[in-house]
Amino acid sequence: MLTTVCVLSALARRFPRPWARNLSTRDDASPSSTTPNEDKFKFDPHLWSTSTSFNADEVDKFRAMAQSWWDPQGPCQPLHSMNTLRVSLVRQGLLQTGLIPEDQAQTGRDLTGLRILDVGCGGGLLSEPLARLGATVTGLDAAEENIRIAQEHAHQDEAIRERLTYEACTAEDFCQRNPEVQFDAVVASEVIEHVDQQPLFVHTCSQLVRERGSLFFTTLNRTQESYLAGIVAAEYVLRLLPRGTHDWQKFVQPEELEGWLNAAGCRTRSVQGMVYMPVFNTWHWIPVNRVNYALHAVKEPALTSFID
Amino acid sequence: MFAPKLAGRVPRGRVGGLRCLATHAHYDIVIAGGGLVGCAMAAACQSSPVLQSKSVLVLENGPDRPYHLPEDYGNRVIALNNSTRDLFQHIHVWAPLTASRMKTVHGMHVWEATPESLLTFQSDQPDRGHFYILENDLVVHTLSQKIRQSPGHVRVVFDSGLKSGQYNQARGQMDLALSDGRSVSTSLLIGADGVNSTVRKSMTRQQYLSRNYHQFGVVGLLSLAEPIPNNMAWQKFLPGGPVALLPLSETRSSLVWTLPSHQAQNMLKSPPAVVLAALQEALRPYPVVSDPFPRFSQLSQLAGFPLGLGHASRYCAPGQVLIGDAAHRVHPLAGQGVNLGFGDVRALVRALETSVLNGERFATYRSLLAYETDRQRYNVPMMLGIDFLQKIYGSQNPVVAAARNFGLGVVQAHPSVQKLLASFAN
Numbered sequence: 001m002l003t004t005v006c007v008l009s010a011l012a013r014r015f016p017r018p019w020a021r022n023l024s025t026r027d028d029a030s031p032s033s034t035t036p037n038e039d040k041f042k043f044d045p046h047l048w049s050t051s052t053s054f055n056a057d058e059v060d061k062f063r064a065m066a067q068s069w070w071d072p073q074g075p076c077q078p079l080h081s082m083n084t085l086r087v088s089l090v091r092q093g094l095l096q097t098g099l100i101p102e103d104q105a106q107t108g109r110d111l112t113g114l115r116i117l118d119v120g121c122g123g124g125l126l127s128e129p130l131a132r133l134g135a136t137v138t139g140l141d142a143a144e145e146n147i148r149i150a151q152e153h154a155h156q157d158e159a160i161r162e163r164l165t166y167e168a169c170t171a172e173d174f175c176q177r178n179p180e181v182q183f184d185a186v187v188a189s190e191v192i193e194h195v196d197q198q199p200l201f202v203h204t205c206s207q208l209v210r211e212r213g214s215l216f217f218t219t220l221n222r223t224q225e226s227y228l229a230g231i232v233a234a235e236y237v238l239r240l241l242p243r244g245t246h247d248w249q250k251f252v253q254p255e256e257l258e259g260w261l262n263a264a265g266c267r268t269r270s271v272q273g274m275v276y277m278p279v280f281n282t283w284h285w286i287p288v289n290r291v292n293y294a295l296h297a298v299k300e301p302a303l304t305s306f307i308d
Numbered sequence: 309m310f311a312p313k314l315a316g317r318v319p320r321g322r323v324g325g326l327r328c329l330a331t332h333a334h335y336d337i338v339i340a341g342g343g344l345v346g347c348a349m350a351a352a353c354q355s356s357p358v359l360q361s362k363s364v365l366v367l368e369n370g371p372d373r374p375y376h377l378p379e380d381y382g383n384r385v386i387a388l389n390n391s392t393r394d395l396f397q398h399i400h401v402w403a404p405l406t407a408s409r410m411k412t413v414h415g416m417h418v419w420e421a422t423p424e425s426l427l428t429f430q431s432d433q434p435d436r437g438h439f440y441i442l443e444n445d446l447v448v449h450t451l452s453q454k455i456r457q458s459p460g461h462v463r464v465v466f467d468s469g470l471k472s473g474q475y476n477q478a479r480g481q482m483d484l485a486l487s488d489g490r491s492v493s494t495s496l497l498i499g500a501d502g503v504n505s506t507v508r509k510s511m512t513r514q515q516y517l518s519r520n521y522h523q524f525g526v527v528g529l530l531s532l533a534e535p536i537p538n539n540m541a542w543q544k545f546l547p548g549g550p551v552a553l554l555p556l557s558e559t560r561s562s563l564v565w566t567l568p569s570h571q572a573q574n575m576l577k578s579p580p581a582v583v584l585a586a587l588q589e590a591l592r593p594y595p596v597v598s599d600p601f602p603r604f605s606q607l608s609q610l611a612g613f614p615l616g617l618g619h620a621s622r623y624c625a626p627g628q629v630l631i632g633d634a635a636h637r638v639h640p641l642a643g644q645g646v647n648l649g650f651g652d653v654r655a656l657v658r659a660l661e662t663s664v665l666n667g668e669r670f671a672t673y674r675s676l677l678a679y680e681t682d683r684q685r686y687n688v689p690m691m692l693g694i695d696f697l698q699k700i701y702g703s704q705n706p707v708v709a710a711a712r713n714f715g716l717g718v719v720q721a722h723p724s725v726q727k728l729l730a731s732f733a734n
Contacts, residue, residue, distance in 0.1 A: 072674070087667045108358040108664040129667020157669065 053201035054170045058194040059142045061245060062122060066145035069123025070153055075241055078276055078283075079125050079190065085274055085283045086189050086218055086294065087129050090116070093214050093269070093296045099184055111135035117183040117208055119171045120191030124150030124164070130187070131160040138183070144168040171204045182210035189218045192257070193250050199260045206264035211301045215266055218274070218294040222251035225290040238278050257295055266297040335365040335463075336670060338484060338494040340470040340507050342368030344386070344444065345632030345649040346500030347451035348395070352653050354460040355399040358661040362670070363461040365492065369469040375449040377409065383527045383609040384444040385554060385562045387413070387541075387643035390436055392650040401454050408446060411556050412437035416541040419595040420716070426595045427719060432727065439541075439643065441554050441562065470506050473497055475627045480669070482627040496671035497628040498656070500649075505634030508620055515621040518637075521698065523549050524572030524612045525640055526565040528580070531606040535559050540599045545701040546590055552643075553602065561602055563587070564640060572612050580607040615639055617695055623652075623683060624676035631656055635683075638691050639698045648687055655682045 068074035091110050094100045100110055112134030118127040121139030123146055131137045131154075141147050147168040154164045167174060186209045188201075195201045205215055220230045227248050234240045258268045273289035276282075337353065339346045350366050353359045388396070396402040415430035415438045431438040455462050471485045482497045499507025508514060532538070535558040542553040549566025556562055565587065567575060575583050584607040594601045618637035623630045632649030656679050663675035700712045719725050 083668070084662075084666050088665070091665070106357060106665065108361070108661075110665070132667040132669070133665075 052170055052172045053195035053197045053204070054142055054172075055194065055196040061242075062141075062194075063143040063145045065242070066123070066143065066149050069125060069146070069149050076123070076125065077281055078240055078278075079122075081281045082189075082218070082274075082276075082283050083126060083129050085285065086126060086187075086216070087133070089218075089272075089294050089296065090130065090185065090187060090214075090216055091133065093216060094185060096269075097212065097214055097298055099212075099214070109134045114184040117186045119186060119188040119205060119208075120194070121150060121166065122146050124153055124166065126187065126189055127164060127166070128154060128157070128160060131163045132157075134163075136163045137165070139164065139166045140169055140171060140174055141166070142168070142170050171201065171208065175204050175207050181208070183208055183213060184210060185214045185216065187216045189216070192217055192219045192252055193246060195250075198250075198252060198256075199263070202257065202260040203264045206261065206266050206299060209266075209299050211299055213299050215261065215297045215299065216294065217257060217297075218292070219257070220246065220251045220292055221290055222248065222253050223290045226251055226292075229291045240278060254289055254293055254295060258297075261295075261297045265302075266299045268295060268297045270294075270296045333365075333492045334363075334481070335492060335494045336362035337364045337496045337498060338470075338482070338492065339364065339366045339498045339500055340505075341499070341501035341632075341634070342366045342370070342448075342452065342464060342466075343500065343502065343632075344448055344451070344646060345653060346498075347448060347455060348399070348650055348653045349498060349500055349631060349656070350462050350464075351399045351401065351451050351454050351458075352395070352657045354455065354458045354462055356657055356661060358664045359657065360460050364463065365494070366455070366462065366464040367468055367470055367486065368464060368466050369487075370466065372466040375445065377446065381409070381529055381556050381560050381562070382443045382445060383529050383562065383611055385441050385556070386444050386447065386646045387554060388440045388442060388650075389644075389647045390433075390439075391654070392647050393436075393440065395650050395654050399454065401450050404450050404454075405442060405447065408450070409443065411441040411554075412539075413439050413441060413541050413555060414539045416543060417595055417597055417599070418543045418545070420545050422593075426597065427716065428597070441541075441556060470497075470501065473507065473510050473628065475625070477626075480627070495627065496660075496676075499628065499630040499634040500632050502633045503618060503637050505630065507628055508630055508634050511622065511625045511628060511630075513622065514625070516618060517621065518616060518618040521615045521617065521639065522569050523566050523615045524569050525615050526563070526567055526572050526575055526583075526610065526612045528563040528565075528583070528610045529556075529608050530561040530563050530584075530602075530604045531608070532559045532561065533603040533605040536600045536602060538602060542591075542595075542601070544591055547702070547704060549698075549702060551587070551590060555602075561604070563607070566615065566640070569614070576610060576612050580610055583607055583610060617691065619688070619691060623680040624673070626673045626676075627671070629656065629671075629676050629679065636687055636691060638694050642694050642697070644690060644694060648690065651686065652683055655679055658682075 065075060069076055072080055091100070094111070094114065095105050099114060104110055104112060110133050111130060114135045116130050116135045116137045118130065118137055118139040121127045121141050124139055127137045127139040127150065139150055141150070147166045150166045154161045154166070186205045188205055192198055192201060209215055220226045230251070231246055231248055235243045235245060254271045261268055271289055272294050273286040274292040274294055275284050275286045276292065277284065339349055346366060350364055353362060353364050393402060396405065415428060418427040418429070429438060452464065455464060467488065469487045471487045473482050473484045476483050481493050481495055483491065483493050484497065485491050497507060499505045501507055508516065530553065538555040538558050538561065541555060544551050548568050548571060551565040554562040554564065575586070584604060587607070588604065616637060617639065620630055620635045623635050631652035633645065635652065636648060638645050638648065659675050659679035659682065660671060663672055664670065668675060700708055703709065
C-alpha cells in the first residue's frame with residue numbers, strides 16, 4: 001500500500017498539478033457544489049454571433065487521430081466500448097421522456113423516426129449505432145479529416161448510410177446556418193472538455209434541440225480523482241490515450257454543466273457516474289461521478305423562458 | 309418436397325421461396341443442424357422482439373419426416389431442468405409439450421453399494437418439478453412445428469447440410485457451400501451440428517479436447533410389473549458406471565445404464581430378459597425410502613452409444629459460433645448435456661440482443677466473444693464437475709472410495725450443500 005502511494009506520488013511529481021495553484025481561482029468562477037446559482041451562468045446572447053467554442057489546438061489533436069477512429073484495438077478502444085453505456089443512455093432517456101413509443105422500445109428499431117444531432121462526432125463512433133437503431137443522425141465535427149473518415153465508414157454499411165449526414169463545422173456555425181432546424185436529441189459525448197467557451201457551447205446545443213427534446217453529455221468531472229484516473233493513469237501509466245489528449249482544467253463539474261443548462265432553459269434529469277475497466281475494456285454505471293459521468297437534460301417548453 | 313408446403317404457411321418476407329436459394333441468397337443467421345438445440349435457437353430468434361426481423365435459415369441433414377406420437381414411449385428421452393423450462397415457456401413450446409407426453413419428476417434418489425449411502429434431491433418449489441422427462445423426437449417435432457407456424461423469417465431446408473464455410477473478411481460475412489450444391493452467405497453461422505460439428509472443424513485456431521471414457525450408455529424402455537405413482541428418478545453408482553431409472557408414466561420407466569464398452573456390447577447381444585435380470589441384480593440392495601421402488605417386468609428397445617467428453621477451446625470465430633454438443637459433450641450421468649445446450653441458446657440470444665440494442669453491426673465478433681465468456685464460465689466448471697463425479701465413482705481405489713463416502717456424508721448431513729448442488733444444476 002505504502003509502496004503504491006510512493007510510486008503514485010513520485011509519478012505525480014512528473015506532472016503539473018493544476019489544482020495546487022488553480023483550484024481556488026476556479027472555485028471563484030464556478031458554482032458552489034451544492035446550490036448552483038443560475039445568475040453566474042447567465043449567457044450573454046450578444047456573444048452569440050461573434051463567438052465560437054472552436055479550439056484549434058484541440059481540433060488538431062483529433063485531426064491527428066483521424067486514421068485510428070475505427071481501429072477497435074487503437075486509442076479509441078474505450079470510446080468503442082463506451083457505446084454500451086451511451087447508446088443505452090440515449091435509448092432510455094428518450095423512452096422516459098416519451099419520445100419513443102412504448103411498443104418501439106427494446107426492439108432494435110427504438111429510435112425510428114427521431115432526428116439526432118451528434119456534436120463532435122469524430123469518426124462517427126456514436127452516430128452509426130444511433131442510425132442503426134433507426135434514427136436520422138447528423139454528425140458535426142470541426143476537423144474535416146474526421147468527417148471524411150466518418151463518411152467513408154458510413155458508406156460501407158448500406159443499411160444506415162441513407163440516414164447519416166456528416167458536416168465539417170462547429171455547432172455554432174451549424175446553428176447559424178440552420179436557425180430553423182431543431183433535433184429531437186442533441187448528443188455531445190466526450191466533447192465539452194475539448195471546447196472553448198463551454199457555456200456558449202451548451203447554449204448552442206440547447207438552441208439545436210426542440211422543446212421537450214433531450215440533451216446528452218458525457219464528460220470528465222474536474223476532481224483530483226479525474227486527474228489521477230483520466231490523465232495520469234489513462235495517458236501516462238496505462239497509455240490508453242495519447243499524451244495530452246485531455247486538459248484537466250477544461251474538465252467540467254456536473255454542477256457547472258447543470259448551471260449552464262439551466263441558464264439555457266434545460267432541466268437536468270439525471271447525472272450518472274461511469275467507470276472504465278481497462279483490462280476487460282468494459283464500461284459500467286456507478287453511483288460516483290467523480291471521474292466520468294453522463295448527464296441527461298430536457299429542454300423545457302418555451303413558456304418558462306417567456307416568464308424569464 | 310418441402311417447398312410447396314411451406315410457401316402457403318410462411319408469409320413471404322425478405323427470404324422468399326426456395327428458388328431464392330438457387331441464386332446467391334443472404335441470411336442474417338444460418339443454423340447448421342435442425343436438432344433439439346438448433347430448432348430451439350430458431351424458435352428463440354422468432355420469439356425475441358429484437359431478433360424476429362432477422363432472416364434465419366435452418367439446415368437439416370435429415371428428411372422432413374411426418375411425426376406421429378408413437379403409442380408407446382421411445383428409448384431416446386431427455387431430462388429438462390427448470391432453466392430449460394423457462395426458455396421453453398418463453399418461446400411458447402412448454403404448453404404444447406405439457407399437453408402432450410411429459411413426466412414431471414419430483415426428485416431423485418441416488419445411492420451406492422450400501423443402502424445407507426442415500427442422497428435425495430428434491431424440488432424446493434412446490435409448483436415445479438425437479439426435472440422433466442420428455443422424448444427426444446417429441447421435443448424436436450414440437451419445436452419445428454412452432455418454427456413453421458409462427459410468423460417470421462425462419463426457413464427450414466431439409467436434406468441439406470453444411471459442406472464448408474469460409475469467412476469473407478472484406479464483406480464481414482460467411483460464404484457457405486451446402487451439401488446440395490447451393491451456396492448462401494450469412495452474417496452469422498451457428499453450429500448446432502452436434503458432436504462431429506462441421507462448423508467447429510472449419511474454425512481456425514480451434515482445439516477440441518476430447519476423452520473417450522471407454523464406456524457405453526445402454527438405453528431401453530422398462531415396463532413396470534404394477535402401476536405406481538412413479539414420480540421419483542433413481543440412480544445407483546456402480547463400479548462400472550451409474551445406472552439411472554427415469555420415470556415416464558405409472559407403468560413405464562426409461563433406463564440409462566453406463567457400462568464399460570466390452571460389457572455393454574455383451575449386453576446388447578444378449579436377450580432383453582437376461583439384461584433385465586442383470587439390471588435387477590445390479591440395483592440391489594434397494595434403497596429404503598418411503599417412495600415405492602419400481603419392480604420391472606419387461607425390458608425392450610435396447611440400444612447403446614459410446615460415451616465421451618469433449619470441449620471446444622473456442623466457441624466462436626468471426627462470423628461463426630458453436631452451441632450445444634458442437635461446443636461441449638458431457639457424460640450423461642447428471643442428465644445435463646442437453647440442458648447445457650439450451651443454456652447456450654439463452655446466452656447467445658441475450659448476447660445478440662444486447663449487441664443489437666447497442667446499435668452494433670449484427671453479430672460482431674465482440675458480441676460473440678461475450679457469449680463465449682459467459683458460457684465457458686458456466687460450462688467448464690459444470691463439465692469438470694461431471695467428469696470428477698465420473699472419475700471418483702468409477703474408481704476402485706480404496707482411498708478414493710473412502711474420500712467419496714466422506715464427501716457423500718458431508719452432502720447428506722448438510723441440506724444446504726444439496727441445495728447448492730441442485731441450484732447449480734439448474
